[in-house]
Amino acid sequence: MSTINEAVNIRKITPVPLKRVSIDGGFWLQRQETNRNITLQIQYEQCLLTGRLNAWKLDWKQGDANQPHRFWDSDIAKWIEAAAYSLTTHPDDELERQVDDAIDLIAAAQQEDGYLNIFYTVVEPHNRWKDLKDGHELYCAGHLMEAAVAYFEATGKRLLLDVMCRYADYIDMVFGPGEGQIRGYDGHPEIELALVKLYRTTGEQRYLELCQFFVDERGQQPHFFDQEAASRGKQPSRTGYAPYDHYQAHLPIREQRTVEGHSVRAVYLYSGVADLAAEIKDASLYEACEQLWNHMVEKRMYITGGIGSTDHYERFTYDYDLPNDTAYAETCASIGLIFWAHRMALQSGDSRYMDELEHTLYNGTISGVSQNGSRFFYANHLEVLPAAHHFNTLKFNKTAVAEQRQEWFGCSCCPPNIARLIASLGQYMYAEGNDEAIIHLYGESHASLNIGSQHVELQQQTNYPWDETVSIQVSPERAAEFSISLRLPGWCRKVQVKINDQSIDCIPLMHKGYIRLTRTWSPDDRIELILQMPVEAVEAHPEVRANAGRIALQRGPIVYCLEETDNSTNLRDMTVSLDEMPQARHEASLLSGITILEGTASRSTLQNWEGKLYRRAVAAQDDEAKELVTFRAVPYYAWGNRAPGEMLVWVGKK
């Protein structure tokens, strides 16, 4: 167990901000370009088309089409935030004009008292602050705060920041323990982490204190949601359909030890809690985060970094319940997991958080957007049989669980969320401290770091995650002693490090999963890192029922899957031997360049099955009933970009 003191010490390490990181090529440049050129524009058009943008004019009236939804505000907010990150690294007048126009609408929508919310201004004005449990008012406010901070950081323009400070001031007046104030909190966490951002940008202590108020109040007795229900003349709904664990409000946060309820709510909340713990140096909050994190990654996380095992309330279910075909694994939840992981990584200095961040990033997160940037998954299944999904679509009548990416959703939280993540990727790669530069993530890029009083350029040249080699050019202004800490990925079992072509023994240099290279660094020093990337089979804990007798294929941080278009149907029947691991081969022309796996699998012939659904199984029959076939696996994130059909992550173990 880490203590907050330890965490606080390490907190001196801060991420290198987006504007000092440049992604120059490779895997992420391609995605950022698609994000900028396609995704952001498509989302702007969808916001126009669906009425989300113009809803800020507040001219909707009962009976009009396109009734604003309770969290439409957040869709625009996330789009602005994504655009802001993109503008930080890639100025674009047209995009900036679109954002400015949107911000003008938003600013004009702010009420006299500072209040700012579409739904509760035009649809249900009489219900302002009356349904904190499900109304999403503070959730929307939080997303707008994040947008305001990002846009200010990107452009220096203060309009939205000022609007949101005014709104925050008003919220701070409305909420609190004082007489006449609402002693409550939002059913959907988000404002907590947003208030910390606003505090860090403005230095306004009240925003941090308001965050602490929301965090401290959550789950206390008598229960705010009960009181709120009572004040609206309703029965409290503590149990049953959506119990309070759905909102992570079943217990005070410091007493929570298992991740429960709605998965997006959970990871947004714990991200804010981790921020708060760092700012106010609260060991009990930090410990809660650490234990909740451990519970999540040890019992309730898909191998893709997906979380939330069921469409039912998009929630965590029970330990080791990780069904593949009905996996929910919402894109937003994996993104929130990345937020949380980043905060834990910075505070703990432990590489295991960045391991999960990287793993989630390359698998269950970017699976949420199509190769061409224009279609999105809400739920990220780990197994797809079109017939089953056709039937489920009939059953649930919702596109969130669709087996192919969709253009948009009624509740369209995921598309702008993936856009802001991709646009902001640079901020996760590097961190800096007084005497230390840290490389968290590998990828073609360069960054300007401030190490103590000195300016250091780091440049990565690599075709990671496809290639094993990362070459790092170190360029301090002048020769100086400091450390460069390189994350040794958890998936990597064999590493070689050379400094200026001289091999280094890493073992004595390991520090919480990082290879700490401390020396006097001179301009033109070069580090070469070789992270061996064999194809590996991964098995799940024996209590994961869904994966009994199955393995997943992985190479580096990439989890693979089989698709029907490469392997025909009935993928679940295939078995792969641990003694014959498939071979990796790069295919530059396939899906913008991916490394595929090719190997031999065994599958059933359908011989002697005519007219039978069941038959006697005898050992001797096994061989004749099976045939060897060649199979091809592609990165999980890249699936569903070719012909629709079956997909499978966990293949049978021969």
Place this chain on the structure above:
Amino acid sequence: MSTINEAVNIRKITPVPLKRVSIDGGFWLQRQETNRNITLQIQYEQCLLTGRLNAWKLDWKQGDANQPHRFWDSDIAKWIEAAAYSLTTHPDDELERQVDDAIDLIAAAQQEDGYLNIFYTVVEPHNRWKDLKDGHELYCAGHLMEAAVAYFEATGKRLLLDVMCRYADYIDMVFGPGEGQIRGYDGHPEIELALVKLYRTTGEQRYLELCQFFVDERGQQPHFFDQEAASRGKQPSRTGYAPYDHYQAHLPIREQRTVEGHSVRAVYLYSGVADLAAEIKDASLYEACEQLWNHMVEKRMYITGGIGSTDHYERFTYDYDLPNDTAYAETCASIGLIFWAHRMALQSGDSRYMDELEHTLYNGTISGVSQNGSRFFYANHLEVLPAAHHFNTLKFNKTAVAEQRQEWFGCSCCPPNIARLIASLGQYMYAEGNDEAIIHLYGESHASLNIGSQHVELQQQTNYPWDETVSIQVSPERAAEFSISLRLPGWCRKVQVKINDQSIDCIPLMHKGYIRLTRTWSPDDRIELILQMPVEAVEAHPEVRANAGRIALQRGPIVYCLEETDNSTNLRDMTVSLDEMPQARHEASLLSGITILEGTASRSTLQNWEGKLYRRAVAAQDDEAKELVTFRAVPYYAWGNRAPGEMLVWVGKK
């Protein structure tokens, strides 16, 4: 493909009626006694308690408690039918008095014009015959007709039979192709098979013709359900939530080739269609039945004889979709499958229908009632993990999918259905023809058959299904030549037959799955049949995703399962080798006497898994990660009668 001519020839074989069959001991006597002493009484009390019985007084008024449901009538009807079968073989004054009292109430509830239905008399009288699609009026009528016939056959009492003939006459007036008649049919088939029973008992040709009308109209265009919806000012609902295949009304019956929609509706319908085909000698109807049957048993039936793979509309889904934990496999559906199988068996003379009947009977049907006769499954899962079911109960909020048997259900179709099946079991065992006696099912019993002009007693002495040996005493009035056809069960790979201790070569005697023993039979002739019953592993078709890499254990007609109470938790992780089949052992004191299986399985140790959800899988690691354990399997039908916990039918194949 059989032709109807062939079928019609064989139709001269008729089942030996219940009153000429006596179950003297063994497996079924025990169940019939429990059914008579416990189940029937409990159901009577539930009908009293829930208001079902007194609802016939028609004194319910808007605002009263216990609003009658649209198909309450059928619950009482099935209870009367069950009681009638029981009274046929076991006279019981008290039970007969209860039935007579109920019938008095029902008779008094009949309206002037002959109409008879609780809901549409007291709750929605204005909607009589207005919602055939979902109203269940003719469905309820059908069950009351079945009850009337059964009670008349049992006791000779005509009151209910007369009431139902009057109702049938009224229905015959209301429905038809003529002017002013409703050219439609019920959304829930049942009246079709009931009208054939009524016709066979009364000889009234109009009842058969009405059945034919309902069968011929079903699924024709323009669609009756569209017209009905239009006449109520509603939009037709051909597609979406409950398309017409739910009602088997998507196509005319003669054009249906795949079993679709609500599984109970399907098997009730096709039972009636098979009856009609036989009565009117319609080859196209018979062929449709045959193809629908083949589709069901080859693509959409659980190994337990369960049908209907999902709680969503209790329906068939798509080919090879047979999930175990979310199996619906409603008890009523397996019972309906037995009805259909019996009709197909009698018409085709082919043992494969009785094979499925027997298999369904011993597995997915009697699993629906507890050992003590007082608790019931609605859905019969093939795999249970209590945590998952706890969560599903939260999600679906219904007891139909519960993981433990329940005392009763809001929609309580299954309990009285299993009661009538068990009480009527004798009628499935024997059949008779001009020159042939047929034994369809084995079990301690004796029967009086009419073979041509001669009276023949057959007596089975056996501990079937636990023992392999069936001893049959043949007692014709006098020596005479005729055939005795013994079904060779499909599960049996090795059989020995002796007549008066002399071995017989069966192979030349096989006829459509029956061993036809033709000779001059004399009083005191004795047949000994030894049906070898090794423990066998069964595998499912490779396209059954849920069972990939898994086997089920079976001995004779009994499918086995593993329970937590015998084998600890995480059953899905266990693997069994085909080279080491478990041993059978009879346990006279366990669950009223069952044969259990005991063997060796391999299961994961949890060594080196601390803090991990995923890890690298390597071949060499396999052995140390596994340990050998002894396991015990019990008959599937008997599960859930001891400590609650996990249950699994399909175990991993090592």
